[in-house]
Amino acid sequence: MTVLETQGFLPHIAFDSVIFGFSKGKLKILLMEYHDTGWLALPGGFVGKNEDLDEAAKRGLKERTGLDNIYLEQFYTFGNLSRFKPEVMQTIIAANGFNLNPDHWMLDRFISVSYFALIDFEKVILTPDELSDSIAWYEIENLPDLILDHSAIVAKALQTLRENLERKLIGGNLLPERFTMNELQQVYEAIFGQKLRRTTFQRKMLGLDILERHEKLYTGKSHKAPYLYSFRKV
């Protein structure tokens, strides 16, 4: 049974997720490409009638990335009338070979409760949903056009991430368990979109007393080997 045929979801309510990853010095997000149309959109889904809103977002994340236990934060709910464009959804569904009644629940107006997630790029196993050809990483600095208001959703997610980073440090969720100080700095630079001073960054991070220092990392490069760090467990 496809999502189109089920009756098990709350009407008018969707969720969308801005899933951040970090690789090769770049901050990236996951986008899905719908069949034929070539349209790009954030991964999202619907809320089961017997499901917590947060659970729905976690389920969606698990389905697309295979990941559990992820940093996931709700940041805004988009509910403008202007995001109601039934012809967009109709086209996407038609490209998948379905022809829905105009009063089908999926063609109705939706508000989108939006979440952002921070994940370890290396750990994902990407799986498109039933309406999509692909799911893939796109650099945040160079995003293509997205359907509906999804570009605005990404912008707000990035703004929220920046504000959060200044208050409560969550940058580490984008890295593997152990990382070098330089890698951590690159994450911060990618999120803030600007270079940071190496010595100040190192002093501040160490001063926060949230990092644990481990063995050195010998990469084979001809210079001093950096220490590996992990975030201290609470």
Added chain:
Amino acid sequence: MTVLETQGFLPHIAFDSVIFGFSKGKLKILLMEYHDTGWLALPGGFVGKNEDLDEAAKRGLKERTGLDNIYLEQFYTFGNLSRFKPEVMQTIIAANGFNLNPDHWMLDRFISVSYFALIDFEKVILTPDELSDSIAWYEIENLPDLILDHSAIVAKALQTLRENLERKLIGGNLLPERFTMNELQQVYEAIFGQKLRRTTFQRKMLGLDILERHEKLYTGKSHKAPYLYSFRKV
């Protein structure tokens, strides 16, 4: 036609507003008391089928306080299953003399998109809604029990307000157009829940270059008269 009889709202979607005011050195919010039950709740409402989500929240604010052009910010959407308690709404509606079918849309599961507002205490004209006996101010430090998860909604609103205050200054929205430095400091103290140092506060506020200094305020008290300030227009 009462809200109960209309079909013009989106099902499953409500909004609730934490409306902050400041008076006599205390931070307060507006609560409504339902007929007979004595139950207290945040002012809220539903979203019209042809209405932006934000517009709905503004409309609700206008209906209860008479105020337009208000600082209003969406901060979270509550969507746990545990907030679905049809018997609560049923009881409230029954106390108003109605007897709804169990499948009436108002008895269904709702998610609540929550907003907080900052208003000038002096300017409100309070108006209860059709299910309530009263709407009134309650001190944030000494709140009674609220229905459903409304206490959690208030807690999250206060947390968001505190975080915002550190980043972008919005404390002035709780004061009249012109105010003394001491009044502004009291607002900040009420929001943060702690005393601040007078001289440091004054220096920081003046240094931010967002205040305009006006004439002095002669209160009749036997001491130096403070200047009045207003927030600089952008």
Added chain:
DNA sequence: GTTCTATTGTTACATATTGAGACAATAATA
């Protein structure tokens, strides 16, 4: 082995910000 290169961890010092108190100014009262 010795020298060289790139990068790292740490220190030193200047500059900026904040904490804490002192002090002069002043509006009304006694």
Added chain:
DNA sequence: TATTATTGTCTCAATATGTAACAATAGAAC
């Protein structure tokens, strides 16, 4: 005119941050 309460400003100490210098070191070149 002296007194009281509060305000606006200044001073100095304590912290935090910006900036550069420097020693340590892993591997490559010789």
